[in-house]
Amino acid sequence: MAYVVTESCIRCKYTDCVDVCPVDCFYEGPNMLVIHPDECIDCGLCEPECPVKAIAHEDELPQDQLDFIQINEEMAERWPNIYEVKDAPPDADEWKNVTAKRHLLEK
Ligand code: SF4
Numbered sequence: 828m829a830y831v832v833t834e835s836c837i838r839c840k841y842t843d844c845v846d847v848c849p850v851d852c853f854y855e856g857p858n859m860l861v862i863h864p865d866e867c868i869d870c871g872l873c874e875p876e877c878p879v880k881a882i883a884h885e886d887e888l889p890q891d892q893l894d895f896i897q898i899n900e901e902m903a904e905r906w907p908n909i910y911e912v913k914d915a916p917p918d919a920d921e922w923k924n925v926t927a928k929r930h931l932l933e934k
């Protein structure tokens with residue numbers, strides 16, 4: 828069981844989540860982060876930190892976000908670890924209310 832980063836993170840990537848993770852299990856892609864499901868200890872600290880509510884427990888994901896379980900699992904093996912907060916993309920705020928953006932995910 829693990830927490831999962833979902834569609835809302837795409838092109839927002841605020842990284843507030845990274846700051847609180849006690850086991851540094853976030854991984855950074857070109858325009859979103861994912862959580863490594865084997866490293867996440869289910870502490871739940873990151874969930875309230877995300878300004879766009881992109882993080883949820885895998886048991887509580889909306890139906891249309893279930894594919895992000897696999898996306899987190901796969902990309903966590905390919906992308907580099909991120910353990911420090913960094914600046915969000917300059918246009919992050921323009922994307923924070925956009926819900927349908929999975930086609931923009933860059934792997
Ligand atoms: Fe890290 Fe805890 Fe969030 Fe898992 S639930 S990603 S361990 S902060």
Ligand code: F3S
Nearest residue numbers: 836841842843844877
């Ligand atoms: Fe993404 Fe939210 Fe973290 S936008 S980078 S999951 S704070």
